[in-house]
Amino acid sequence: MDIDDKICVITGGASGIGLGLAKALIGRGGHVVLADINVTRAHDAAADLGPRASAAALDVRYLESFETLADHVFATFGRVDVMINNAGVSGGRGVLDTPEEEIDWVIDVNLKGVWRGTSVFGKRMRDQTTPSIICNVASENALGFINQGLGIYAGSKHGVLGMCDVLRHELPPHMRVCVACPGLVNSDLTRSSAQTAPNPRISDKYLAVADRMFALGMAPEEAGEMIAKGIEREDFIIPVHPHVVNIAATRWQEIADSFATHAPMQVDSDKYDVMKLLSRLALEDG
Ligand SMILES: NC(=O)c1ccc[n+]([C@@H]2O[C@H](COP(=O)([O-])OP(=O)(O)OC[C@H]3O[C@@H](n4cnc5c(N)ncnc54)[C@H](O)[C@@H]3O)[C@@H](O)[C@H]2O)c1
Numbered sequence: 001m002d003i004d005d006k007i008c009v010i011t012g013g014a015s016g017i018g019l020g021l022a023k024a025l026i027g028r029g030g031h032v033v034l035a036d037i038n039v040t041r042a043h044d045a046a047a048d049l050g051p052r053a054s055a056a057a058l059d060v061r062y063l064e065s066f067e068t069l070a071d072h073v074f075a076t077f078g079r080v081d082v083m084i085n086n087a088g089v090s091g092g093r094g095v096l097d098t099p100e101e102e103i104d105w106v107i108d109v110n111l112k113g114v115w116r117g118t119s120v121f122g123k124r125m126r127d128q129t130t131p132s133i134i135c136n137v138a139s140e141n142a143l144g145f146i147n148q149g150l151g152i153y154a155g156s157k158h159g160v161l162g163m164c165d166v167l168r169h170e171l172p173p174h175m176r177v178c179v180a181c182p183g184l185v186n187s188d189l190t191r192s193s194a195q196t197a198p199n200p201r202i203s204d205k206y207l208a209v210a211d212r213m214f215a216l217g218m219a220p221e222e223a224g225e226m227i228a229k230g231i232e233r234e235d236f237i238i239p240v241h242p243h244v245v246n247i248a249a250t251r252w253q254e255i256a257d258s259f260a261t262h263a264p265m266q267v268d269s270d271k272y273d274v275m276k277l278l279s280r281l282a283l284e285d286g
Pocket residue numbers: 011012013014015016017018035036037038058059060061086087088089090109137138139140181182183184185186187188189190192193195196217
């Protein structure tokens with residue numbers, strides 16, 4: 001997709017990766033709507049970005065909030081070409097010790113929030129019939145093991161990748177879906193997550209460690225550039241940090257080794273292949 005003059009909506013666009021992406025899209029001639037729960041920050045960021053940027057209020061935890069945003073954007077621009085579901089939060093406890101309400105929160109924002117934006121905007125983009133792209137921001141945590149304390153976050157990001165893998169086979173030919181899988185980016189993720197966390201018990205000590213860690217991450221502008229290039233190319237998976245390929249390869253090697261041991265390929269192994277069975281049933285039904 002050539003981004004020039006395209007209408008792009010970015011959830012969580014007020015800071016971090018969303019804002020870096022906004023800069024990259026504006027640099028390519030796009031118009032961006034920064035939709036964020038922190039509407040003051042979104043307005044300030046849009047003012048800094050200039051006339052091709054505007055801000056809107058959004059809470060990805062509510063379907064109605066997305067409907068209101070979509071009504072506003074379609075009334076203003078008449079269409080949406082690129083919908084980027086980027087808003088997310090990060091918890092950070094061991095799996096065994098995470099309270100259920102914290103799991104509900106992470107899943108509600110990171111997986112259901114992405115589904116809500118994908119569904120509300122995607123249905124309107126399907127009717128639009130002009131080429132359009134949904135880009136959902138997952139993480140390196142969608143591809144393998146990154147670190148202790150990220151189990152629920154990793155579950156939400158694996159969910160985004162799995163959901164989109166099916167979605168790409170359901171969309172009409174004029175639509176594409178991309179999943180960005182960045183690694184560490186210098187952003188406000190820990191602090192901005194506290195806006196909606198059910199137990200905002202983040203200690204000063206934890207914040208200080210998180211600040212030092214995130215400060216070592218890639219600049220959001222660099223990550224935004226790489227994701228924008230992936231959107232232009234319409235690739236399904238958009239990697240950002242080169243070393244993550246080793247994490248994905250470790251996962252794949254473990255799968256391949258397990259299959260070789262427990263379920264090696266036989267001549268008739270495809271007899272349970274769901275796609276082939278469905279084709280056969282369709283043929284039988286005429
Ligand atoms: N920073 C990283 O290292 C990293 C790595 C991989 C993936 N990610 C993902 O990138 C995405 C962007 O995060 P970031 O790192 O740029 O952090 P960030 O805090 O800088 O940006 C997140 C934005 O989302 C907004 N937001 C949070 N909850 C919201 C809600 N309910 N409704 C609307 N907006 C909401 C915040 O106000 C903030 O502006 C997230 O999905 C995150 O999981 C981040």
